[in-house]
Amino acid sequence: MSVKEKTILKGGEFLLSPTNPSDVFSPEDYTEEQNMFRSSIRDFLNKEIEPIKEKFDSKEGTTIAPQLLEKMGELGFHGIGVPTEYGGLNCDMKTELAYGEIASDSFAFSQAIGVHTGLGVYPILLYGTEAQKEKYLNDIVSAKIKCSYCLTEPGAGSDANSGKTKAVFSEDEKHFIVNGQKMWITNSGFADVFFVFCKIENDKNLSCLIIHKEWGVTLGAEEKKLGIHGSSTRQVFFENVKVPVENLLGERDKGFKIAMNALNAGRIKIAVANSGIGKRAFKLGVNYANQREQFGKKIAAFGAIKHKIAAMGCKLYALESSWNRAGHQIDEFYNELIESGVNKLEAKIKSVAEYSMECAITKVYGSEAESYIVDEALQIHGGMGFSAESEISTHYRNVRGNRIYEGTNEINRILIPTMLLRKAMKGELPFMQAAMSSFQELQSGLLTAPKNGPGTYDLAISFLENIKKASLLSSGLAAQYFQEKIKDQQEVLMSLADIMIQVYLFESTLLRTIKHKDVKNASIRKNMIDVLMFETADLLLKSTREVVFACSNQEQAISNLKGIQRLYQLPAINLKESRRAIANYFIDQNSYTI
């Protein structure tokens, strides 16, 4: 990893090139302004949400949410990433994410915030005409107008472009007449404006219309859901709803782009929310372990509980390392685009789109890490965790949806290697060349186990270089074997995604740890790197085996796999002791503070 100059890698390029530790961004780097945004939203939540948090576990929350959105609007929270000329605070992506992590710690109300800002403010800001911005943006930023985002239909979920909602021109061509039905629409119970994805006349693709509630939109009853009861989710019906033609958002037939761009940003924001809720659940688990006594001891003293606390803490450390890094990558690319003369709004769209692979990676890892953490925190509560009155049981039900919306984790997993291969095919990334060079090393028997050295992180750095090779070899083998038919090999794509997710997560965590190697708790961080390194090796063992066996005949497969698996053969480290040290640290902190 001899990288000297500032490294701004393109989306997906992390698999091919090293990054300088000084070029990653992490919570240790938060500025005074970022910390100020975090404390001001924390103060708001402490005052407005915490005293009534139970209400957000019932339908009552759906009736309180609108006024709270307005209060947040008065304080400027919804305009955090909006340029000042449009009434916002013009913060960059990493500031918006750092703020969002705290904002998401607000039970089901976090859904109202996420949809109103992420899927309400941004479509207008990025795709609206000047007239549309003038008409809507200020009122959306202040939450005088509250928004919903209507993509999903009963017959069109993951296959969103297959929706049947249709808009036809009125006789005088001044209006669209809209008919159709949407479902699972967050904020629909109180929204004033709906961003509705539908097909105009006989178009093949979606367009997006801005539709006002009072134009005849009707609603189904609140859905009976597993969790987030305080979030309004209904079906939305359009029966001959008359919409002025000037309410087309963006270009006709290009709505899918608007939907996907909103989802790209939405995905990293889900990861941020996973981090916020994960930290809260972690704290509940550790607090309980520090109070509850069995067999004459606090349960935190038991090795089995320490193991859980350490595993949860490591996942949180990795998760926050990944989304902070990705947010910074988006900002760096945005700045580069601005310097090259691209206008601000186009630069916002392009910078998020460039890192759509990283956004999907953080969403999949984040939502699964969050589920794991909430589940283990509940387990630490024993029977009390199963009580409907315990807060942890609310989170257990609330978080399940994160693996379903903003693209299910299956769809996101399929997208991750597909996006990489697409970039490679277009010549945007020298992926095939890099894969070929690793393949030559494999064939010449040159692949070796990670090398240890005198430096604290020498082994981990060498391991990182090796898992990148393993990732290139697996993807290269699969691309060569299946060629364009790889899209029909979802099992292989899912395994490739798992490998790429592990590489990004491990690299982000290691680079952050090296950058901040002199912090007070450096030895705990080193233990976390060791635990994460072995976890990564275990996952790679399984995923590369799946890929290699699917892509070669038996004899070749065994010899290829032998070579690849050498790449993550690690020396013995007493992980039990590493985990104990990590757990003891967090047990002392009584929360996730690193």
Ligand SMILES: Cc1cc2nc3c(=O)[nH]c(=O)nc-3n(C[C@H](O)[C@H](O)[C@H](O)COP(=O)(O)OP(=O)(O)OC[C@H]3O[C@@H](n4cnc5c(N)ncnc54)[C@H](O)[C@@H]3O)c2cc1C
């Ligand atoms: C609480 C909640 C709030 C929501 N809020 C909104 C909102 O505000 N606006 C909005 O538009 N939508 C919203 N949604 C809808 C959400 O985006 C969809 O549920 C999601 O996209 C999945 O679609 P589906 O439910 O139809 O599942 P399906 O697409 O039917 O998927 C079912 C299963 O099949 C898998 N699958 C589907 N296609 C493929 C494929 N090609 N390859 C492999 N596996 C596949 C999926 O991964 C999943 O496991 C919300 C959903 C929930 C639960």
